[in-house]
Amino acid sequence: MLPPAPLSGRVHRRRLQAVERRLSSLSLPAPLKRALTLALRELAEGNPAAAALALQHLVAPARETLGTDVGEVVNLAAREAKEAARDADTTTAT
Numbered sequence: 001m002l003p004p005a006p007l008s009g010r011v012h013r014r015r016l017q018a019v020e021r022r023l024s025s026l027s028l029p030a031p032l033k034r035a036l037t038l039a040l041r042e043l044a045e046g047n048p049a050a051a052a053l054a055l056q057h058l059v060a061p062a063r064e065t066l067g068t069d070v071g072e073v074v075n076l077a078a079r080e081a082k083e084a085a086r087d088a089d090t091t092t093a094t
Contacts, residue, residue, distance in 0.1 A: 012046045035061035048085035
């Protein structure tokens with residue numbers, strides 16, 4: 001789910017900018033667009049916990065605009081990311 005080695009700050013910012021450019025060209029429903037904007041802000045932190053939180057912000061808007069099944073998949077991804085972030089914290093703490 002996450003790259004095996006941490007990305008440099010510059011590479012991380014460039015990837016986020018690329019995602020923002022791609023998203024800006026899409027016609028998205030307002031709730032999903034707001035959630036994606038918030039998720040990108042969370043991702044700017046560049047840590048696994050922020051990635052989990054970013055996915056969590058997308059659950060309700062995805063469910064509302066794209067359907068229950070999509071919302072459940074995003075929710076599952078958010079839970080997996082949260083678990084991975086917890087595992088990463090445990091690994092770095094020991």
